[in-house]
Amino acid sequence: MRIIKLDDRSMKHILTDMLKRDPNHYDEYSETVQKIVADVKQRGDEALLEYTRRFDGAELDASCIQVTQDEIHEAIKGVEPGLLEVMKRSMDNIRRYHEKQRCNSWFDSKPDGTILGQKVTALERVGVYVPGGKAAYPSSVLMNIIPAEVAGVRQIVMVTPPDREGRVNPVTLAAACLAGATKVYKAGGAQAVAALAFGTESIPKVNKIVGPGNIFVALAKKAVYGHVSIDSIAGPSEILVIADETANPRYAAADLLSQAEHDELACAILVTTSSRLAETVAREVEEFLKVLPRSEIMKKSLERYGYILVVDSMEKAIEAANSIAPEHLEILTENPFEVMTKIQNAGAIFMGEYSSEPLGDYFAGPNHILPTNGTAKFFSPLGVDDFIKKSSIIYYSREALGKAHQDIERFAESEYLTAHANSIRVRFEGQEEKQ
Amino acid sequence: MRIIKLDDRSMKHILTDMLKRDPNHYDEYSETVQKIVADVKQRGDEALLEYTRRFDGAELDASCIQVTQDEIHEAIKGVEPGLLEVMKRSMDNIRRYHEKQRCNSWFDSKPDGTILGQKVTALERVGVYVPGGKAAYPSSVLMNIIPAEVAGVRQIVMVTPPDREGRVNPVTLAAACLAGATKVYKAGGAQAVAALAFGTESIPKVNKIVGPGNIFVALAKKAVYGHVSIDSIAGPSEILVIADETANPRYAAADLLSQAEHDELACAILVTTSSRLAETVAREVEEFLKVLPRSEIMKKSLERYGYILVVDSMEKAIEAANSIAPEHLEILTENPFEVMTKIQNAGAIFMGEYSSEPLGDYFAGPNHILPTNGTAKFFSPLGVDDFIKKSSIIYYSREALGKAHQDIERFAESEYLTAHANSIRVRFEGQEEKQ
Structure with missing residues (x-):
């Protein structure tokens, strides 16, 4: 990893470079997405199934687009029991955390007969997008569905692209069933987003679409925003680690790589007050790259978006973090809580050497669907708030x-x-x- | 107003008709807006000032685009003291209500050294759009700015279009100053939204843009969504009044007209279990139209989007309200609180005969910037929540x-x-x- 002494100019360069990963910059796909969305809106299932054939290579018809109870039972039987137990323990933590996010309807009354308040109502029906492709991400299924379920959403409709044989990954299905999806459909990409936004003969129209996806999914979510609500527009993942001389360089290196392995657009940045640590982390990264399986992806993402930034003071490190507004922020310093008080912008803040980022991805309980690519300046982690809405309550007496x-x-x-x-x-x- | 016996078919027709008012349907303007946004992003002030000249007819240069302290003092002097006092009383109510919306950062700890939580941070800088045009809407200035101020936003940047002489309405300026705008710029339309989203030499880039505007503003907000956050995409206004035979027909009629006067796309619907009330309200509306000044607008909007719907039961009335998800819902029934419990979708709920809609527009305290055109199914009133964001907090000990x-x-x-x-x-x- 390159080591840079951070100054205003290099900071500006890094920020500009990172923002190039923004899905809003992929205008070339925008027209295609608009066309797909309009087509599914117009022709419903017919268009949806055509695109599923074209993009996923799966020959489905309307009668088998919905995953059946039999398929779900079959899927659960196919999942290793040990993994199911892990998923259940993770789910308990996720549910417990999100239950603390619930908010009450409230009112305030005055003796003159005035009542003002806010009524909280769960959304009626939401759509959850779960990426397919080669790997299955059951953890994302849990993170998407549990907050909706905790919020009290009655209909949770999940879509995920099928493989060429028209099947959905069994672990994904098992997770959907555990977490409480009401219905699961075999559809992905912009066409699935459009189907959820407008409804088709098979897929019911929802009020909100959540969950990350590829560039087509991101652009389709933006296109349908306003017809329905969306959680945010997800971009590629990133981690920023703030470390002082007390940090364990091996842990820091491993944590940077845990993000770098996502894809070639992933970004991993260490900001440190110690140039000695900078050197050691760089060496540790090299060592790990020799032994870890996904090193090809990691090398590419580190080459493009990996930085070790050396700063003069902890204040400068904090300033850099606040400018970058990383999706994941790790604080590996002597007193991480004190540093945390000065953090303005971050999706999730991991403190201390036993809180590495994958703990949050899989287990601790807070959501791993987080604002990416600088949007932590204004977006929040996915949560119960995403699945409720409010109505003002106004009652005045004649006197009032x-x-x-x-x-x-x-x-x-x-x-x-x-x-x-x-x-x-x-x-x-x-x-x-x-x- | 036409009186219709409500059945599934007429309901479907009305819903389809209302949704035609959706800003997402105005694709014809979309290209123009995209062009303006890209141009301001590219050329900054130069483009902004050109569009201000073209659309607002005002010759401004960069040195006078920001409203000065002198202009503000001058403006306040020009406002009738009685009106200023009214605005201050209204402001107190708005502030008190929104202070109740504040939410705390929280954490949860376990004796094994686990700390999980959520840190709440105010957005750093927000942009507030205030429409200009013939009338001034100081009430919207208060409703936009006060929740941001209560949330703790440090920089509140307001934009509003100037008149042909390059001036901003003095009452608007006075309200901005009272409510706590940090800076006010003379800019409107899509060009002002683009300036806030990307920053220009004069106007600073913000994290979120809030406030309603015309179709150009709505489409520009959608175009920049993702680069910045936005509150929602505002469409035309509507009211739905649920009334039983105990309702005062004169009040119901006056309240329907209070929305119909907004513009020709405004929508006013009475749903009643009493066909006698339906007749009387229709007559009262005719009477008011003879004497009220804005009757031309009201006649047009009632002709297009005004309905008196007669239903068999209160359940049917509630069902209709939940399908329409009105921005404003009035409940003029014997027991409005009981009806309220069954309302799923509405921006603001006004209960009882002394809670007419303009009470909420101007004075009670809840926000009058509300989800329009069916979006109350998933959007909420503007509030403190719009001006904060959350970061997850994760700390695990070695033991945990x-x-x-x-x-x-x-x-x-x-x-x-x-x-x-x-x-x-x-x-x-x-x-x-x-x-």
Whole structure:
């Protein structure tokens, strides 16, 4: 990994470079995605199945696009019992954490008969996108579905692309069943997103679509935003490790690589106050690359988006982290809690040497679907909040409105909204003298 | 207003018709908006000022695009003191309500040294769009800015289009100053949204853009979503009034008109169990139309999107409301609280005959920037939540990770993410026998 002494210029260069990974920059695919979305909206299942044939190579018809109970039972039987137990323990932690995110409806009342409040309602039906491809990601299935289930969503519709034989990975199916998916459909890519947004003969229209996917999924989610809600537009993954001279270089190196292995666009950055640590981590990375299986991917992503940045002070390291707003932030310093207080922007913050990033990916409980590529400046981890919405509650008594009515009429009239003023005024017709 | 006996067919027709007002359907403007956004992103102030000249007719240069302190003081002096007092009373209510929406960072700890939590951070810089045009909407300024201020946003940047003389409405400016805008710029339309999203020489880049606007603003917000966050895509306004035979028909009529006056796309629907009330309300509407100033707009919007729907039962009325998911819902029934419990989808719920919709627009405290056009099925009123984001907090001790490490390694390996497993494994190198 290259080692750079960080200054304003190199910082700016790194930020610009990282943002090039932004799905919003892939305009070349945008037209294709728009076309697919419009086509599925128009022709429903027919278009969906055509695209499934074209992109996934699977010959499905409407009668077998939904995964059956038999397929699910079969899948669960096929999963190694030990792995199922691990998934259940992980699920318990995820559920327990997300249950703490629940928020109540509330109200506030005054003795004059005023009641104001906020009613919290779960979304009725949500769509969960789970990537397919060569590997299966049952952990993402759990992370997508459990918060929806905890929020009280009654219909959780999952879509995931089939393989060429029209099958869905059994571990994915087992996870979906454990976590509580209501229905699972064999569909992926922009066509699956469009099907969830508009509904087809087979797939019901949902209120919100969540979950990460490839560039086509990301662009399709953006295209349907407004018709439905979406969680965010996911980009490639990244980790930033802040370390001082007390950090274990072997742990830091292993953690950087755990992100670098995702794909060639993944980004792994160490920011350290110790140039000695910088050197050792670089050496440890080289050592690991010799023995770890996915070293080809890691080498490519480190070459393009891997950095070891040496800074003069912990303040500079924190500033760099806040500018980059990493999806995953590890703090490997003497007092990680103190550093955490100064962190403004990060998806998840892992503190201390026994909190490496994969702990969060698989087990601890917080969600691993996190804002990527700088969007932690304004987006949050997927959570129960994503699956509820709020309605304001307003109740005024005659007494309460009586005290306010002239103010409201005046304010409305200042905006020339005379029918607004009228709607208040009619309630006090013939009462003007008494006020 | 037309009176219709509601059945499934008419319901479907009304829903389809209403959704035609959706900003996502205005594809004809989409290309223009994309072009403006790309141009401002590329050329900054130069492009911004050109569009301001073209669309607002104002000749500004970079030196006078920001509203000065002098202009603000001048503006405040020009506002009628009585109106300022009204605005301050309204502001107090808005602030008090939104303060109740604040949420805490939290953590949960276990004696084995596990700490999990969620850190809440205010967004650093947000952009607030305030429409200009003929009328000024100081109430929208308050509703946009106060929740950001309550959330703890340090930089609140407001944009609003200037008139042909390059001036901003003084009441708008006074409201911005009262509510706590940090900076105000004379810019509107898609060009102002692009300037906030990407930054120009004059206007700083923000993290999120909120506030309603016309179709160009709505499409521009969608175009920049992902680069920045946005609150939602606002469409035209609507009200739905549920009323039984106990409702005051004159109040119901006045309240329907208070929405119909917004613009020709506004929608006003009464759903009632009483065909007698239906008739009386229709008559009252006619009477009001004879005397209210904005009757031309109201007539047009009622003709296109105004309905009085007669239903067999309160259950049917509630079902209709939940299908339409109105921005504003009034419940004028004998026991409005009981009806409220069954409402799933509505931006704001106004209960009882002294809680007419303009009370919420101007004074009660809850936000008047609400999900429109059916999006209350998944969006919420603007609020403090819009101006904060969350970071997960994860801290495990050696003991805690020791108990979990084999599970995590196993789960990671099942997904073939071997460097993930390695990052956990290195922490227990040479310890296998002891486990």
